[in-house]
Amino acid sequence: MSALLLLTCSLLATAPSSRFPLGTARMEPGSAPHGLPDWSVPRCAGCHAEQVEAWRHSGHATARTDDVFQVAITEDHPAWCIQCHAPFARSLERGALPADSPPEERGVTCAGCHAPLAETAAAPGMPCAGCHQFGFPVLDARGQRVRLSDTQWQQDTVGEWSRWRERTGDGRHCADCHMPRGDHGLGGTRRTEALKSALVVEPVEGALRVSTRGVGHHFPSGDVMRWVSVEVADTPLFESPRTVATFGRRLEVRAWPPETQPHLGAVEDTRLVPGETRRVPLPASARYARVVYHLVAREQEEAGLYPEGLSRLVLWAAPLPTRTSPRLERKP
Known part of the structure; x- marks a missing residue:
């Protein structure tokens, strides 16, 4: 080093x-x-x-x-x-x-x-x-x-x-992941492949198991505008996707004792914690699923302030396995 x-x-x-x-x-x-x-x-x-x-x-x-x-x-x-x-x-x-x-x-x-x-x-x-x-x-x-x-x-x-x-005793520092071999290109959200490799998504019966790999902070971290959505659709083009889960922070202006003046803060935090595996249930009708990383807040996306193709990074997408039907037991 x-x-x-x-x-x-x-x-x-x-x-x-x-x-x-x-x-x-x-x-x-x-x-x-x-x-x-x-x-x-x-x-x-x-x-x-x-x-x-x-x-x-x-x-x-x-x-x-x-x-x-x-x-x-x-x-x-x-x-x-x-x-x-x-x-x-x-x-x-x-x-x-x-x-x-x-x-x-x-x-x-x-x-x-x-x-x-x-x-x-x-x-x-x-x-x-x-x-x-x-x-x-x-x-x-x-x-x-x-x-x-x-x-x-x-x-x-x-x-x-x-x-x-x-908690883990892991000795790695920020530079180990974000500046490998002294790379001044730096990591982060502008490197989609790095984001993809940091996420592990496993389809299981009726759900997705989502966790991170080799990440020493929350996912997503940093800017409060960033969030992740789990979406399902009937076709691989995701023309009408449905969001079934989100990982992010919800903000409000309120009092935060012992601070004497109200200010913005997080009233809910659903981001992935390092080492955590999250099980996301999926609707029975879902045929395809994907995980999307959002660079701007939901309100900014809905207001059309940023082109959808540039504000959303698809980190994982796949058809879902066919669900098995429960077997009917024969009566003797």
């Missing part, structure tokens, strides 16, 4: 701390290494061309310009979201960026993971923990965000992983 990955692993073992003050402020990096004048992507590519090229094809590189994100900020204050998805951006407005916009305006660049923060310039960056573990925003009476909740996690991926590691 490279020195960088060893450093990342050791840092992940510590308590996460936000790299974005209050979740709203622009990230201010400390000094660039080796006396370099800045943390720009072209500057990093001068010595790390292979890593930068892999990063260019990652979800991090397009974290702001990605279609899913663009849909999300149509219903939220853009600055709140952009300052995590493009932590060095100067422009915080909605809409398309100019074609000549620098990488810092378009996504999470090298400094987002590797730079020390300005106020603690001696400390190295904390990849993952500072970006994928944070509370829901708490608003004041004027609707302004004042802090992040410590009673309800908007993203709890690092916490989920920590509890899984403690």
Whole structure:
């Protein structure tokens, strides 16, 4: 394992701390290494061309310009979201960026993971923990965000992983799965094959058994908009699918003691826990079944804010085995 990955692993073992003050402020990096004048992507590519090229094809590189994100900020204050998805951006407005916009305006660049923060310039960056573990925003009476909740996690991926590691004794860290052999393309929802390999679906009599394989956090994890549906249909084209189960979180604005102000939080969580096998009953008339990973919220899909073919990833689909009829016992 490279020195960088060893450093990342050791840092992940510590308590996460936000790299974005209050979740709203622009990230201010400390000094660039080796006396370099800045943390720009072209500057990093001068010595790390292979890593930068892999990063260019990652979800991090397009974290702001990605279609899913663009849909999300149509219903939220853009600055709140952009300052995590493009932590060095100067422009915080909605809409398309100019074609000549620098990488810092378009996504999470090298400094987002590797730079020390300005106020603690001696400390190295904390990849993952500072970006994928944070509370829901708490608003004041004027609707302004004042802090992040410590009673309800908007993203709890690092916490989920920590509890899984403690329960299982498994020593793997985030980089082992999401950066195999130092791959800066990074894993996650933009790699459909990785999602497919993480899910195990077994048709059984009248049901599907669903579990995860080699996943150290909930499924799905991260963004609260993500959810998974189990659907059945009469034909393999799924022209009129019926949803029989969902794995995700249901959100409400309410009080979350001891937090004094109401804010958004999860009132229901049906996601798959690592090591869990879920049995999903199927209607007797179902002939085909599939499992679909949704990148945007159900309300956004139903409102037509995002093309169906791009917002849904089919992870598994198959015809269902013919059910056996119960045998009639002969009377003597």
